[in-house]
Amino acid sequence: MVTVHRSIRHEPRPADAPPIGRLDWLLVGVFAAAALIESIVAPGSAWRPLVAVLALTLILALLWRRKHPLMATLVGWGVAGLLSILQLTAHTGDLGLYSMMAVLLLLYSLVRWGSGREMVLGTAFVTVVVALGMCVSSTGWADVFGGSVLLLLFVALAAVFRYRADLWRRQQREIRNQERVALARELHDTVAHHVSAIAVQAQAGRVVARIQPEKAAEVLAAIESEASRTLVEMRSMVRVLRAEDAATYSPQLGVADLPALARAHATPTVEVSLDNSSTRLTRHVDAALYRLAQESLTNAVRHARSATRVGIDVRRDGDTVRLRVSDDGRTEPGPVPEPGFGLLGMAERAQLLGGWLSAGPGPEGGWVVEAVLPVEALA
Known part of the structure; x- marks a missing residue:
């Protein structure tokens, strides 16, 4: 247990926290409008103006929830704790607003975007505030159980998304290494x-x-x-990581070997079109084009629905060479699916050589993979 606790404390923040965007401002605006309406419509109370100001302060903390998750949590849950103390000292009824449920988003963001140390400090503070609120409101055991389950649900949801994002980054690093x-x-x-x-x-x-x-x-x-x-x-290729393990080296296949690759596939029909300049490429660009075409063809054979033809076209255009692999398969309507690890690896290979790669539905149906590489790769 001590080892696990120490590992959590030393866990860094996730590196993919997005900046404040339109949806964040929209979220804050919706919660702020709800808080103002609720403070006006709710039964009158001498504390209502102060509660409205505190609620708006809590809601504004949502803008910091990814960049400063611990600070946002301390501010938001601190407001909740302050209302509990005010309720206890003033002997008044419940002062909270339903819009203050935004504190649950702050707890989620703390676990999703905070460092290990921030998570430990923030969750300890939240636990104290929750315990104080339950004591002040004399909550029954059923409400205690329900509230605890709700909090744990947000914590577990944040942990799951954090783990999935971390696993995705590890897999992408593994693809780049390969x-x-x-x-x-x-x-x-x-x-x-x-x-x-x-x-x-x-x-x-x-x-x-x-x-x-x-x-x-x-x-x-x-x-x-x-x-x-x-x-x-x-x-x-100076940026390439060299492998230390022994490997069997053999002559690399290139663009000139694409017709032989096409003949190896009986169904669907594979048509290869090359121009003469495509045979005068540096060895690593030549090999990369073959690998990209091979992977694209494999994907088309495996995944293209009702495909009868796959076209592979390699053309040189000035200082660049363009590869286009297209099929006539049937594409389903709807959003384009997320790229798999095969496509990510292909894109990484193209980027390492100073080029780019795109993949998606073609204008006339089917699936199209396009890659552009410099004839002389980046020095």
Whole structure:
């Protein structure tokens, strides 16, 4: 128990807290309007103006609930505790407004967006305020049980969403790591290819220098050109994480191998269209295009409904090369589903090379995946 408590206290805040948006202002406006209307319509009381001001203060704390969850919780639940003390000292009836149920959102935000230390301090403060309120109002056991279940429900809901978000971020990091491993292996193949070519040319140069000294300059120029290309491709992958475990390296497939990939699929029919310039690509861009087309084709075969044709088109446009994979499958009406981990991995691969990838329903039906990569990837 001590170990678990310490781990919770040292848990950092989630990194994906969204900023204040229109929905936040709308939420505050709705609660504020409800509080004002309730304070006017409710039976008269000498404390009603003060209660209305405190309610508005509590509601305004909703704007801080993600950026400063502990402060918002202390302000909101502090108002609730102050009303309980006021009710106890003034010997008056219940002073709260139904709109003050907004404190439940503050408790949710504390668990969802707060750090471990903030959660411990905030929940302890909320527990004290809740206990004070129950004592002041002489709540029966049934109400105590119902109120406790409601609070625990909000805490559990926030914990579930926090865990799901954390799991999603971990899976995305794993996808990025896997793509970097694949790119690192491709980097190994690229460097091995160029260095082997340099070594062969250097060996030939030694022979040529003895027999035809005037040809040695041509060999040196070829070695210089090959070394320059190697440096360019190495710099373009400098951010890739290299794997330390042993792996079996083999020649990488590229755009020229897409027709063979198409022939491997009998159904649906796969049509490949290439232009001549697409065969003159750097090795890692060439391999990336093949991998993206392969993954897109696999997704189309598995998920496209009633698809009879899949088109793979690779075109070079200036300093970029564009890949388009489309099918004629039937798409269901409604919102576009969230991208799966396969699409996220494909997008990560394109971004690592300085390009981009998009996927979604096509204008004429079916599903379309488009990727654009620079011919010379980012250095």
